[in-house]
Amino acid sequence: MVAAVRVHKHGGPEVLTFEDIEIPKPGQGQIKIKQHACGINFIDTYFRMGMYPSPVGMPFVAGNEGAGEVIAVGDGVTDFKVGDRVAYVVGLGGYAGERVLPAERTVKLPDNITYEQAAGMMLKGMTVQYLLNRTYKVEKGTVCLIHAAAGGVGLIACQWANHLGATVIGTVGSKEKGELAKKNGAHHIINYRNEDFAARVKEITNGKLCDVVYDGIGKDTFPKSLDCIRPLGYFVSFGSASGQIDAFNINILQQKGSLFATRPTLNTYTAKRADLVDIANDLFKVVGSGAVKIPINQKYPLKDAQKAHRDLEGRDTTGSSILIP
Numbered sequence: 059m060v061a062a063v064r065v066h067k068h069g070g071p072e073v074l075t076f077e078d079i080e081i082p083k084p085g086q087g088q089i090k091i092k093q094h095a096c097g098i099n100f101i102d103t104y105f106r107m108g109m110y111p112s113p114v115g116m117p118f119v120a121g122n123e124g125a126g127e128v129i130a131v132g133d134g135v136t137d138f139k140v141g142d143r144v145a146y147v148v149g150l151g152g153y154a155g156e157r158v159l160p161a162e163r164t165v166k167l168p169d170n171i172t173y174e175q176a177a178g179m180m181l182k183g184m185t186v187q188y189l190l191n192r193t194y195k196v197e198k199g200t201v202c203l204i205h206a207a208a209g210g211v212g213l214i215a216c217q218w219a220n221h222l223g224a225t226v227i228g229t230v231g232s233k234e235k236g237e238l239a240k241k242n243g244a245h246h247i248i249n250y251r252n253e254d255f256a257a258r259v260k261e262i263t264n265g266k267l268c269d270v271v272y273d274g275i276g277k278d279t280f281p282k283s284l285d286c287i288r289p290l291g292y293f294v295s296f297g298s299a300s301g302q303i304d305a306f307n308i309n310i311l312q313q314k315g316s317l318f319a320t321r322p323t324l325n326t327y328t329a330k331r332a333d334l335v336d337i338a339n340d341l342f343k344v345v346g347s348g349a350v351k352i353p354i355n356q357k358y359p360l361k362d363a364q365k366a367h368r369d370l371e372g373r374d375t376t377g378s379s380i381l382i383p
């Protein structure tokens with residue numbers, strides 16, 4: 059038996075139940091790992107409250123990201139052996155002392171990346187990789203707006219976009235968060251709790267607006283985010299921290315300047331193993347070189363998963379959060 063955090067019914071953080079569970083042996087194509095650190099992500103709250111349905115029914119073990127060492131290998135697995143250091147993003151099963159994973163969805167961890175770094179970056183960092191390199195290609199001279207710039211995805215995105223040569227405008231919910239985002243690569247900060255962020259973007263860019271807006275907030279920043287984008291620019295809506303955007307008339311994209319809009323997910327961009335490996339390797343490269351740092355600003359024992367979710371949803375965190383089994 060190992061300690062795990064399960065959800066038996068949908069609801070608030072209180073439905074996260076700390077209990078002992080049995081982890082099966084790895085089957086065909088699977089590996090079993092002892093987890094050293096588990097990542098905490100906003101998507102974990104969507105599954106917990108039922109906004110995203112659990113693909114494995116109820117109850118389910120929460121969590122979608124982690125890192126650890128291989129302790130058993132199932133039939134047909136040739137790429138991994140006992141003792142390998144690995145990391146993953148895989149739907150559910152993350153908040154536990156051990157777990158079984160499809161070898162196909164797991165990557166080996168380079169020696170210069172710690173388990174804690176990996177748990178704090180696989181989901182968020184691979185997301186930033188595809189958002190900045192594949193969804194819209196950020197390069198020298200790009201002007202981008204990154205909402206929730208001091209958050210988990212936000213701090214990685216600010217550093218990486220800056221590294222690629224972009225001018226980075228970040229929105230934040232407090233002065234302290236603004237200072238942190240600035241230290242992590244944002245050139246301009248807007249506190250969207252007390253400033254009109256579209257008006258400020260217009261001012262900062264001398265009316266030119268942004269090539270791309272990365273919006274993980276959803277409901278509260280729509281449709282104003284569209285007013286920050288230049289004609290033919292990109293609206294990348296990649297999350298719903300404040301709730302999902304209501305149905306809207308697509309003609310608004312015409313009115314705002316023939317905009318492109320997309321709602322991407324990491325799952326789609328890493329559906330093929332070759333893409334998963336490329337995206338993970340690129341992340342390992344920028345973190346390994348020191349160009350992007352992974353600020354793990356909250357670390358909780360596994361039994362405190364409820365508090366971790368309260369902090370995340372209460373906007374009380376910055377950077378990445380992890381659980382230690």
Ligand SMILES: NC(=O)c1ccc[n+]([C@@H]2O[C@H](COP(=O)([O-])OP(=O)(O)OC[C@H]3O[C@@H](n4cnc5c(N)ncnc54)[C@H](OP(=O)(O)O)[C@@H]3O)[C@@H](O)[C@H]2O)c1
Binds near residue numbers: 274372
């Ligand atoms: N599509 C994908 O592939 C993908 C992958 C990873 C993450 N995501 C999305 O990216 C976003 C960020 O994820 P994360 O795990 O890094 O979380 P996070 O940014 O660390 O936390 C969310 C932040 O959003 C801001 N926020 C604004 N309004 C909020 C509200 N009503 N309730 C809660 N927070 C609010 C808060 O920052 P301020 O206080 O500064 O406003 C808060 O700290 C989420 O929407 C997530 O679903 C998408």
